[in-house]
Amino acid sequence: xxxxxxxxxxxxxxxxxxxxxxxxxxxxxxxxxxxxxxxxxxxxxxxxxxxxxxxxxxxxxxxxxxxxxxxxxxxxxxxxxxxxxxxxxxxxxxxxxxxxxxxxxxxxxxxxxxxxxxxxxxxxxxxxxxxxxxxxxxxxxxxxxxxxxxxxxxxxxxxxxxxxxxxxxxxxxxxxxxxxxxxxxxxxxxxxxxxxxxxxxxxxxxxxxxxxxxxxxxxxxxxxxxxxxxxxxxxxxxxxxxxxxxxxxxxxxxxxxxxxxxxxxxxxxxx
Ligand code: ADP
Numbered sequence: 435x436x437x438x439x440x441x442x443x444x445x446x447x448x449x450x451x452x453x454x455x456x457x458x459x460x461x462x463x464x465x466x467x468x469x470x471x472x473x474x475x476x477x478x479x480x481x482x483x484x485x486x487x488x489x490x491x492x493x494x495x496x497x498x499x500x501x502x503x504x505x506x507x508x509x510x511x512x513x514x515x516x517x518x519x520x521x522x523x524x525x526x527x528x529x530x531x532x533x534x535x536x537x538x539x540x541x542x543x544x545x546x547x548x549x550x551x552x553x554x555x556x557x558x559x560x561x562x563x564x565x566x567x568x569x570x571x572x573x574x575x576x577x578x579x580x581x582x583x584x585x586x587x588x589x590x591x592x593x594x595x596x597x598x599x600x601x602x603x604x605x606x607x608x609x610x611x612x613x614x615x616x617x618x619x620x621x622x623x624x625x626x627x628x629x630x631x632x633x634x635x636x637x638x639x640x641x642x643x644x645x646x647x648x649x650x651x652x653x654x655x656x657x658x659x660x661x662x663x664x665x666x667x668x669x670x671x672x673x674x675x676x677x678x679x680x681x682x683x684x685x686x687x688x689x690x691x692x693x694x695x696x697x698x699x700x701x702x703x704x705x
Pocket of ligand 1: 625628637641642648658
């Protein structure tokens, strides 16, 4: 049934009896295969912008007497460098949050500030597409966490909402208390949506519904994996509702600070 076993057979005495020990190695094989895939993916993703930079540098060298061409290729070199920097930055963030170690230095964080900073980081990209960014919901909510990581998670969601929406649409970020002990932050777009069959896979590292489109928008393919691990590390989770062709809502849930349940879940990570 696709499981892997190591079998050890030891003879017992001279009566033909044997002791058979079977060790289930399935999980080890799976972990090793995932690790190998990840390294192969990272290498491929790094090679793409480095290869492009190499070619562009060569082209610039040959176009030295055409200042206009040099300017154009230099611009593309800058674009590839930004892609490379984003990828390395995302890999570093992911390695910080996907291990077993708890996050150090968790503090009381204002959800309003996280939302404001995440929106601020996406304004230029949104206005280039005339997408309206709006914040709403309840004020004054707080969680126990790492502000920089929470901003990075929410920013990834807003960034995607903008990237996968057509021009002249609206992206709304809204926070609210959910039950007694949770905060919910919703990011809703009017974009292309996600096909039903793909929703289960988009949180995997480097998984893209449409790889060409993702690269075109400058995506690293790591954004949602970062969101999943950052929220998980804070004792929360991320879910998505989506309808292809209509839009998506990504929901981050985090333990609310100041309630028994919220405090306990957050402190577990802080220990
Ligand atoms: P990427 O860098 O490719 O955006 P992510 O991990 O952030 O990587 O997202 C994975 C994939 O999920 C994207 O390539 C895209 O296909 C899909 N996706 C994410 N957010 C949205 C959204 N708001 N609307 C439609 N598709 C989305």
